[in-house]
Amino acid sequence: MTIVGFCRSNCYSWHRASERCFQLSPCLSDPARRPSLGLKVALVMLHLIYVGVLFLFGRDLISKTKKEPWYTAIYLLLFAATLVQYFFTSGSSPGYVIDAMRAVNESHAISRKASMTSNQNGSLIIPVEDTQSGKVILGNNTISWAKLVMDMYPPGSSVRSWACTYCNVIQPPRSKHCHDCDKCVLQFDHHCVWLGTCIGHGNHCRFWWYIAEETTLCIWTCILYITYLKANITRACRWKDAIMILLLATLSICLIFLLLLFLFHSYLVLTNQTTYELVRRRRIPYLRGIPERVYPFSKGICRNLYNFCCASSSIYSVEPLPTPEELEAKSRPYTCLDVLSCCCC
Ligand SMILES: [Zn+2]
Ligand SMILES: [Zn+2]
Numbered sequence: 529m530t531i532v533g534f535c536r537s538n539c540y541s542w543h544r545a546s547e548r549c550f551q552l553s554p555c556l557s558d559p560a561r562r563p564s565l566g567l568k569v570a571l572v573m574l575h576l577i578y579v580g581v582l583f584l585f586g587r588d589l590i591s592k593t594k595k596e597p598w599y600t601a602i603y604l605l606l607f608a609a610t611l612v613q614y615f616f617t618s619g620s621s622p623g624y625v626i627d628a629m630r631a632v633n634e635s636h637a638i639s640r641k642a643s644m645t646s647n648q649n650g651s652l653i654i655p656v657e658d659t660q661s662g663k664v665i666l667g668n669n670t671i672s673w674a675k676l677v678m679d680m681y682p683p684g685s686s687v688r689s690w691a692c693t694y695c696n697v698i699q700p701p702r703s704k705h706c707h708d709c710d711k712c713v714l715q716f717d718h719h720c721v722w723l724g725t726c727i728g729h730g731n732h733c734r735f736w737w738y739i740a741e742e743t744t745l746c747i748w749t750c751i752l753y754i755t756y757l758k759a760n761i762t763r764a765c766r767w768k769d770a771i772m773i774l775l776l777a778t779l780s781i782c783l784i785f786l787l788l789l790f791l792f793h794s795y796l797v798l799t800n801q802t803t804y805e806l807v808r809r810r811r812i813p814y815l816r817g818i819p820e821r822v823y824p825f826s827k828g829i830c831r832n833l834y835n836f837c838c839a840s841s842s843i844y845s846v847e848p849l850p851t852p853e854e855l856e857a858k859s860r861p862y863t864c865l866d867v868l869s870c871c872c873c
Contacts (some may be wrong), residue, residue, distance in 0.1 A: 564618075569713070575607070588760075606744060614742075677846075681849060712727040822855065
């Protein structure tokens with residue numbers, strides 16, 4: 529074999545190996561998401577340092593582990609589950625508009641082909657939620673993406689107003705173009721730098737579970753640090769105590785941030801809002817003019833919670849805009865019955 533041939537075969541096998549690696553970890557295949565790899569490594573290292581120091585210095589904890597192994601086992605299980613949830617959320621798709629459009633248009637094309645041969649109607653891939661019942665409607669006839677999306681806006685709306693100039697797609701309500709991902713995201717919430725991905729309709733639930741787990745882990749770790757300091761701190765300042773106090777102080781700051789984030793996202797879930805809609809409410813055309821206390825996409829706390837946690841609809845599910853009648857009904861003052869039936873927001 530010549531040197532050129534050897535190099536070519538090596539390059540080919542390297543290319544195949546890197547392709548395989550990219551398939552296994554989607555964050556590496558996307559150039560926009562590669563810089564977040566350093567942050568991911570830093571986050572894992574931080575977790576290991578905080579928990580590792582606890583076991584390294586805390587002899588009481590080790591003796592407690594011998595007496596009550598289940599206590600440490602549950603703590604370590606939570607630690608592992610938090611990291612798994614982090615990577616699970618980070619690798620998940622937020623639901624890109626372009627993918628939804630392809631799915632709908634492919635379905636439309638297949639249906640048209642089938643109707644030409646057998647004269648039978650196909651079905652719509654993308655589920656559309658009914659704002660009144662909250663149920664997912666599956667269309668009996670396949671329709672193209674443009675028609676499907678434009679039907680969700682008030683009659684007479686221009687396609688141009690809702691077209692993304694970057695992706696060249698028509699955006700359904702609640703979606704937004706993310707400049708970090710360079711794609712339009714369905715039910716866009718925010719772009720998370722720590723996770724290296726957008727949070728949207730497809731992964732908001734996973735994100736909520738991740739911050740819930742991270743907050744619980746942080747509270748438990750703080751308790752373990754305080755227990756150590758209570759039992760071991762002496763008047764003579766030891767270097768071990770100084771490190772533990774420093775770590776506890778930084779952990780407490782993280783805990784405050786996580787608790788606020790967890791409460792904020794719980795509020796968003798209960799009212800069926802996104803961070804983007806809440807922050808930029810006055811700049812979003814279809815939310816302009818709606819009173820502040822009215823949550824246009826809310827179907828009541830219980831239904832919102834059910835849809836968020838249990839509804840197993842497609843990640844490409846999109847909601848139409850509420851009709852003027854629905855908005856008027858939501859603008860009325862609450863009655864005792866509304867509060868009792870959890871329909872007050
Ligand atoms: Zn876009
Ligand atoms: Zn993004």
